[in-house]
Amino acid sequence: MDSVELEKRSAAEAAVKNHYPANAKWVGIGSGTTIVFVVEAIKKLEIDTSLTKFVPTGYQSKQLILSAGLTAVEFDSLPEGVVLDVAFDGADEVDDNLNCIKGGGACLFQEKLVVLQAKEFICVADSRKLKPRLLTAWKAIPIEVAPIAVYRVLRELKKLGSIDPTIRTNTIAKAGPLKTDQGFFIIDAPFPPLRLPSEMIPLTDGTRPADAWDVETLSKTIKEIPGVLEVGIFSGVTGPQAQAAGGIGGQKPVAAYFGMPDGTVVEKKAVY
Structure with missing residues (x-):
């Protein structure tokens, strides 16, 4: 496994450890290479996931969920009133305010639907994705x-x-x-x-x-x-801010985790 893959794994493990809810019933699973390690980290928790439904953001993430032996439920099959406990997804670039660019994998519409239905959106990425401003490296x-x-x-x-x-x-x-x-x-x-x-x-x-x-x-x-x-572009309010205003979820992550080349993980939290 090369250094970038190790960064992704470290970030995923930290994000899941800190944000996967006890007794989670509904969990959003995003798209992209980093999310492979998120699902791996969920499996490593060695908890009972038999009653947990995982909501994919596209075909690739659905196959990832099924391959891990987890239960996938399409977004348009969610029962009325269901709010996801958390949604994990990656990003192509993240700025200092946790605004994100997503869509490199062409799943941006479904990715936005899922995070807007979640109490919290947690972003997971490698060190290359953290930049002061959007469109710095991802053009x-x-x-x-x-x-x-x-x-x-x-x-x-x-x-x-x-x-x-x-x-x-x-x-x-x-x-x-x-x-x-x-x-x-x-x-x-x-x-x-x-x-x-x-x-x-x-x-x-x-x-x-x-x-x-x-x-x-x-x-x-x-x-x-x-x-x-x-x-x-995923910007605006976070899930907790949306809920305070009478909504459900927000486009902006409440926290983002970046695996670094030295093996550490940088956590950045949204500023309210």
Whole structure:
């Protein structure tokens, strides 16, 4: 196992140890390579999971749950009123305020559905994913788009300052655009690094330079483009903040765990 895989395992074990609830009944399981180690860590707890239902964010995570001998329940099969005890997922990049970019694995819509149905979203990642600002190393925002609207969305993204947004293709190019579990396309939209709201300078002339977007404003602006199903920016409130306002869950993790090259784990908690 290489060093990055060891980082992922260390982060997953720490996250599960600190946040897997006793007598959990409903647990969200995200997508990506790091989540393999989350499921492994849950199995290592050696607790009775026979009454626990695990909710996947896509085909890959469902297969991971089943392969581990756990019970998978599709999101659209959840009984009315069910709230997940916790949701574990990875990220492509996480900033100082725990805003995340997700969607490198093309499951962003279902990932957002699951974390918004959970009391807590716990992010698990390796050290490469921790950056001061989003779009530092991970250069593009994944956006899930209806195929019929894809060219319209591309034009609108360019107007917002995206630098050469592109339709994501399959690994085998002749297979055409990659399709999500919903049968939608993914657009990868590069932007300059995103600012935190506290860093924004008021716009006096009504124009917005391409490098003057903050995380929350850009996410909401893209989401408003007709044809966009979901945006791969996870920001806003945490689960506890949403519950305090009468909701259920939030897009932002309450905590993020990063495995480091020296074998340690860095835990970052949301600031309220």
